[in-house]
Amino acid sequence: MLEETFKKSELLLKSNPVYKKMPVLIHDGKPICESMIIVEYIDETWTSDGASILPSDSYDRAIARFWTAYIDNKIPDAISKLRPMVRGSVEAEAEAEKLVATLQVIEKAFEKCSKGQSFFGGNNIGYLDIALGSCLAWIKALEKMVEIKILIKEKIPGLVSCRSGSVLMML
Numbered sequence: 615m616l617e618e619t620f621k622k623s624e625l626l627l628k629s630n631p632v633y634k635k636m637p638v639l640i641h642d643g644k645p646i647c648e649s650m651i652i653v654e655y656i657d658e659t660w661t662s663d664g665a666s667i668l669p670s671d672s673y674d675r676a677i678a679r680f681w682t683a684y685i686d687n688k689i690p691d692a693i694s695k696l697r698p699m700v701r702g703s704v705e706a707e708a709e710a711e712k713l714v715a716t717l718q719v720i721e722k723a724f725e726k727c728s729k730g731q732s733f734f735g736g737n738n739i740g741y742l743d744i745a746l747g748s749c750l751a752w753i754k755a756l757e758k759m760v761e762i763k764i765l766i767k768e769k770i771p772g773l774v775s776c777r778s779g780s781v782l783m784m785l
């Protein structure tokens with residue numbers, strides 16, 4: 615069902631009474647909230663061959679969840695802060711710098727987790743690619759809105775060239 619951000623339906627309020635936010639997946643009449651929890655639920659529920667988008671190793675899985683929580687905590691807030699700022703203003707430039715610094719932290723994690731391959735998940739899109747890729751699409755839009763370049767190849771070469779962003783932006 616299509617929801618309007620600031621005119622929330624009764625169904626949304628009833629389905630996510632805690633945060634009152636989208637998205638909510640309703641499966642068999644039961645609501646599941648929070649994007650990355652929904653992604654994990656889909657991965658666990660509709661598995662045909664037992665393959666998962668999460669790493670098979672429990673340590674790697676914990677690391678993927680750690681970085682996903684980091685992305686979730688940092689990026690949406692940074693985007694919300696920057697979005698209403700005056701295009702190209704000093705304040706916006708300073709906020710954009712902070713976002714680049716956050717992305718540089720993620721860049722280091724990418725270098726480790728991807729083990730030299732195109733995705734965080736190695737050769738295939740994984741859980742972390744979905745978390746990051748969906749944010750990269752928002753950041754691309756943000757760059758246009760505030761007229762400040764954020765995804766700078768010299769500063770975050772791995773993230774700029776990683777395939778999670780480009781693949782997810784095509785979806």
Ligand SMILES: N[C@@H](CCC(=O)N[C@@H](CS)C(=O)NCC(=O)O)C(=O)O
Binds near residue numbers: 634635647650690
């Ligand atoms: N951590 C949540 C964030 C959800 C979120 O911020 N949703 C936005 C739409 S993308 C929303 O519902 N905004 C309305 C509001 O903040 O009241 C998730 O990943 O699902």
